[in-house]
Amino acid sequence: MYHFRMPALRAGAVAVGILAAGTISASAATMSLSVYGDVANPMQYSAQSLRAFDEEIRTLDAVGHHGPVTYTGASLWSLLDRAQVRTDPDVKNDILSKYVVARGQDGYRAVVSMGELDPGYGGKDTPQIIAYERNQESGSEEGLTLVLPGDAARSRNVSDLVSLEVVDAALGKPDLPGGRSESFTLSGAVEISGTYDLEALEARDALTRERRKGDPAVAVSYTGVHLGDLLTDAGIVTDPDVKNDILSKVVVATGNDGYQIAYALAELLPRYGDPQKDKLVAYSDDAGLLGDDGFARLLFAEDVRGGRGVSNLVSLEVSDAVTTVAPVPLPGSAALLLPALGAIAMLRRRKKAAHPKI
Numbered sequence: 001m002y003h004f005r006m007p008a009l010r011a012g013a014v015a016v017g018i019l020a021a022g023t024i025s026a027s028a029a030t031m032s033l034s035v036y037g038d039v040a041n042p043m044q045y046s047a048q049s050l051r052a053f054d055e056e057i058r059t060l061d062a063v064g065h066h067g068p069v070t071y072t073g074a075s076l077w078s079l080l081d082r083a084q085v086r087t088d089p090d091v092k093n094d095i096l097s098k099y100v101v102a103r104g105q106d107g108y109r110a111v112v113s114m115g116e117l118d119p120g121y122g123g124k125d126t127p128q129i130i131a132y133e134r135n136q137e138s139g140s141e142e143g144l145t146l147v148l149p150g151d152a153a154r155s156r157n158v159s160d161l162v163s164l165e166v167v168d169a170a171l172g173k174p175d176l177p178g179g180r181s182e183s184f185t186l187s188g189a190v191e192i193s194g195t196y197d198l199e200a201l202e203a204r205d206a207l208t209r210e211r212r213k214g215d216p217a218v219a220v221s222y223t224g225v226h227l228g229d230l231l232t233d234a235g236i237v238t239d240p241d242v243k244n245d246i247l248s249k250v251v252v253a254t255g256n257d258g259y260q261i262a263y264a265l266a267e268l269l270p271r272y273g274d275p276q277k278d279k280l281v282a283y284s285d286d287a288g289l290l291g292d293d294g295f296a297r298l299l300f301a302e303d304v305r306g307g308r309g310v311s312n313l314v315s316l317e318v319s320d321a322v323t324t325v326a327p328v329p330l331p332g333s334a335a336l337l338l339p340a341l342g343a344i345a346m347l348r349r350r351k352k353a354a355h356p357k358i
């Protein structure tokens with residue numbers, strides 16, 4: 001069923017492009033936010049309707065561009081939940097192969113993965129929000145801002161936010177043999193692609209992190225290398241003409257059984273989402289080498305569940321976020337846009353299902 005997807009996406013890009021053509025920029029006061037893409041229920045919000053979204057309104061303190069700020073806004077996870085991200089019930093933890101591309105009115109883009117937002121995995125105590133107010137003042141000149149308080153740098157805090165597009169990174173779930181992995185490849189948007197085996201990992205600086213595992217949970221200590229550093233050392237290829245292009249990169253990890261998870265590159269980097277270096281490519285634990293988990297597995301030490309920790313790792317691929325042309329919502333075009341997006345969603349023939357967390 002996956003081969004329907006790319007043509008549908010392209011048709012979508014064309015449709016949205018036509019609808020967006022000829023529009024002029026909206027001022028922040030009239031700007032609205034579209035939530036669309038791989039969702040059953042595309043939505044559009046103004047600052048006012050977001051304020052009326054009374055579940056999951058949160059206040060958080062952060063350091064803004066001009067010092068400490070108190071942001072008030074709606075939880076990003078609950079907004080996406082309301083939009084009903086599509087998942088295939090036949091694919092284990094399908095939600096974890098999706099990501100969200102946040103786009104500002106000026107075209108600035110940042111990726112956030114569903115796994116880092118989902119409270120069942122990486123989103124347990126980081127209330128990422130869409131803020132409509134700072135310091136309890138709703139400046140009418142200000143638009144909506146994505147706020148990721150867990151990030152060390154503020155670069156993913158997209159201001160004048162106009163769209164959140166949900167994208168499925170799975171490239172048709174590869175049919176792989178299973179069994180124990182002995183090496184993985186690193187490829188895509190990197191200067192030095194290559195193959196890593198145990199020896200290559202052991203030659204790098206080692207880190208040890210503990211993770212709670214099983215029920216009842218016991219602490220297990222893992223040793224490995226920092227995932228973000230490994231990627232950075234391979235040289236991420238970015239476009240120097242795009243501001244902070246690194247924030248629109250996606251990393252897809254694949255296990256030898258075809259299990260596939262998507263991450264925002266930024267969530268793996270110490271400068272943004274991993275200041276404590278908790279995300280590793282692990283090659284041993286308390287009991288020694290990893291046995292059935294392969295020569296290497298990913299470890300997300302702080303996650304609630306283990307679902308993002310791909311075992312029997314066979315590949316890491318860095319790519320650019322795939323997005324359609326961003327809609328520039330204006331009162332006039334918005335009315336046309338949403339039915340068009342709904343039609344695209346239907347074209348995609350995805351089953352709608354609850355998200356079982358395993």
Ligand SMILES: Nc1nc2c(c(=O)[nH]1)N[C@H]1C(S)=C(S)[C@@H](COP(=O)(O)O)O[C@H]1N2
Nearest residue numbers: 213255256257259306307309310311312358
């Ligand atoms: N390759 C591969 N890795 C995988 C999975 C899988 O099915 N295939 N399951 C994930 C899930 S859902 C969990 S909870 C953990 C289980 O590993 P653990 O027993 O070390 O917690 O592995 C993760 N890694």
Ligand SMILES: [Mo]
Nearest residue numbers: 305306307358
């Ligand atoms: Mo799991």
